[in-house]
Amino acid sequence: MIDYQAPLRDMQFILGELAGLPDVTALPDCEEASPDLVAAILEEASKFATGVLAPTNRQGDLEGCRLEGERVIVPDSWQSAYDQFREAGWLGLSLPPEFGGQGLPKLVSTPVWEMWFSSNMAFTMLPQLNVGQAEALLIAASDEQKATWLSKIVSGEWAATMNLTEPQAGSDLAATRMRAEPTGDGDYRLFGQKIYISYGEHELTPNIVHLVLARLPDAPEGVKGLSLFLVPKYRLDADGNPGEKNDVRCISIEHKMGIHGSPTCTLSFGDTEGAVGYLVGEPHQGLKTMFIMMNEARFGVGVQGLALGERAYQSALDYARERVQGRNIVSGEAGQPILYHPDVKRMLVGMRARLLAMRTFLYTAAGWFDIAHHHPDAAVADRHRRYVDLLMPVAKGWCTEVGNELCDEAIQVFGGMGFVEETGVAQLFRDARIITIYEGTTGIQANDLLGRKILREKGATLRELLDDMRACAQAAREDARLTELAEGLEELLEGLAATTDWLLAQGKEQTATLYGGAVPLLYQLGTVVGGWQLVRAAQAAQRQRDAGEGDTDYLDSVIALARFYMATYAPEAASHARVVRDGGQVLAHFPEAGL
């Protein structure tokens, strides 16, 4: 059985027809991303994902990581996979050419990273950290720091980590205690402990570069007093090569329910003389840099939801085609695979519908990133920036929750064999469980959506988006074959408009009520956006069909998936809306003693 095959047809269809690859290619600095180059990149990436990363996924899960003294031993196959990944230059995909990257748009890197996550998420967290750190250094590091560190991070010669969390400072970074003391010669010595540091220690690369949030002696209290420091595992010698070991060590690793191949470390800084660190950016501005990165990171986790869901779907589909059990409930025929059981088919079609919705949404949002970054017209760039900001908590929160649902449903398709580890689908379920938690839980995403992205700007961007979505519904109205979809979308939009009006009409005294319904609000918006994207997909499919292009079976299936979503998942939006308004109310007044 072939374990993972990148869904290249969906990817190409969405990139070309829905996420605006032709528009992005027309942007300054994005010209290189021609459709045939993008096709070649996706093709070669898919070979790598299938051939190198996917085969190590299960073995990495079984083997896990272990701590031997201060050494962290990662799964055996990681070294070769990492070396191949690095040598093939995939790390630099979207990073700037002046530091050795290829500078391709986010729209191109998104499907490629989706493949990496699908094929082996625990492994992919390692190179993902390099990309995240490179982006942070690009924003905040001095030219000298960039010259020393950045090209090594872009090439993957050295690995990277992000050190934010401390035992008392998880979602609330204001409680950060890590101290950074100036040495007088421009450097700093860091003291303290960081937890949940992915790939905080390993021997896959000759050096590891930690980015660490810490507090300077004169720092104000709270989040405004955090500064960002670069702390290498090995300090560099005069030639810029890893030399003396820095005062950082891994003191334990976590035993987790999933992503076993990714070591989650507790790092202790400054047990003796203090870990030598270098200030990145201005003092006390560390969190600002982190927040700029956060959008990117959250988007990446949303893609993980899609990616794990995709792999779960592929496994479930393969199994449902092979597993013979029971009689066909319609024909009474025996000896048929379980795919012919209507309920199994319902699960599989439902999975595929939501995958198409998520993928179209995420790729479209990736295109918005590129337009926001590169569009010469400031107004156009700004509008797309605001869309990205508004929908980022949905991309993260909704796609990770749905990704979890898909992994869960895949197990259901497998039945008893899904509960047995050998099939590998249980691993996906365990691995997926972290994605609704890290980079801000679904609750935090929902609070961000409600507070910062809707209430603070009085729903302005959301209303703008509603108008865009209405225009889409209107266009669907004009094609008689899509009436049913147009009606479905209109209903979704009416509901969302009503929720928006209601939210904005509430006074300060209703704050508890509103936040009690924040997650259902995020679900409602996610469900609506998913429906919108599928209507767009159906329109594009109809267009291609009318033009006599493409594979008609495929295009028909896209339209049918949109219809199935409207019939099955869209109705959930109304119940989410109900929870937003009424559930929040009850919740706000529910006595604590009743728990």
Place this chain on the structure above:
Amino acid sequence: MSILVLAEHHDGKLGSATAHAVAAAQAIAQDGGGDIDVLVAGENVGTIAEAAATLDGVAKVRVADAAVYAHQLAEPLGELLAELAGDYSHVLAAASTTGKNVLPRLAALRNVAQLSEIISVESADTFKRPIYAGNAIATVQSDDALKVITVRATAFDAVAGSLQDQGSASIEAVDRVVDNALSSFIGEELAQSDRPELSAAKVVVSGGRGMGSGENFTLLEGIADKLGAAIGASRAAVDAGFVPNDMQVGQTGKIVAPELYIAVGISGAIQHLAGMKDAKVIVAINKDEEAPIFQVVDYGLVGDLFEILPELEQKL
């Protein structure tokens, strides 16, 4: 017009595939008529020619006995065949590595197409052959005056022949000695085995990943000895390093079509099935009763191979 069959031979013996290729030639002759000649090219191949002369349906054996043909290198042999082919409507060879090496060279020298690995003769100019690793069967017609064909030996029942009997066919020397300055033979490393060659064996016993290790393949040997079988393996077993690649049965390995194929601890990946699904009778032994292999077998036995194999060996 007549048909020329290139004889297969190794170590001074006529290769069994020749009798299968002659059978295909007979099927062609039934439609188009004509005599069947066999060409034996090699060095000191007199006894091989005599053996070829005993094959049913062979009218004449032509013998090109010269040092230049010793290892049946494609360059001299292709040229020799191209010269002889003028007398024939068809030139056939078994689809062995020798046949596959030489016949396309002959075809190009004569400016005709070649038909590879035919599995049936529909008429003197129309043949069936597998394409896409056997996932489709093409019926192909050749308009060329000369048809150059390799024959999948397992698809044709061998014609009778005997080393003891005096053959009825005449034996005639071919004097033409082709120059070959292009290629030379350096050496050969042939697997030493008393067992029959995998692609020609009447019985094949194959092990898969379920065997657990290379050592455990010895469990198959006792059974293979009793059945006179060749031992094969699935790609998974090869990939796991249990056994060398030349034991691989499948799309990327050997194609076999024995009378009896016993698959032990093989789940039945499509690639493997492509290599053995033409076996007359297939038996699978596997502990997983849902293994896809059970969907293609004639007899399936669910159970622990480490218990079943010793019992089977003892009771055979």
Place this chain on the structure above:
Amino acid sequence: MKVLVAVKRVIDYNVKIRVKSDHSDVDLTNVKMALNPFCEIAVEEAVRLKEKGVASEVVAVTVGPKAAQEQLCTALALGADRAIHVQTDERVESLGAAKALAKVVEGEQPDLVILGKQAIDSDNNQTGQMLAALTGRPQGTFASEVVVEDGKLRVTREIDGGLQTVELVLPAIVTTDLRLNEPRYAKLPDIMKAKKKPLDVKTAEELGVEVGSRLTLVKVEPPAERQGGVKVGSVDELIDKLKNEAKVIS
């Protein structure tokens, strides 16, 4: 020395093929296409020869429709220096391909031509041998090792039952077997550079070759499906069935 590598666009190895309902051919509409696996090995071998300093230039060539340029791009991404596309929309079979390649060989004068031993669509295993015949060059087919030594080529060949080593004078033709090497994955910077490498397009007419097929495809059918048989309960029952029902053992 100059190495020419011939490559073919074929259906992707992982795609399950479907025969058209009118049995006219296999249905290739909207099917994922890829570089033939044996050709990938051929490209790899050529690139390795270049990396060893044996080859000075690697030229990839294909004969086929416009879309086959994707496979040339793959070859360029894997390390070929430039590419030649003999463009034709005809159904090309081995002899036609060999004739077109022979024309290219005439123009390019490579010291070595490497091809895959067969394409996984037609499974013919002919083109390399035919090219060797048409150009009067020696052939090392089904190669599992290729060494250039003192201006000669030593090729280890996978033959029935083992390995054979032959020595060929150069220029020569080699066709690859599975074990020759394990092809690399293309590197991202090379994929991007591939688009900028020279790709020379010629039509078969311009080359003056007739690439069309001499064979008529009468029909294409799916193979007969094997029906699942019976489960037996014991070794005794199995032996009994094999002896008395199937009559394959005595």
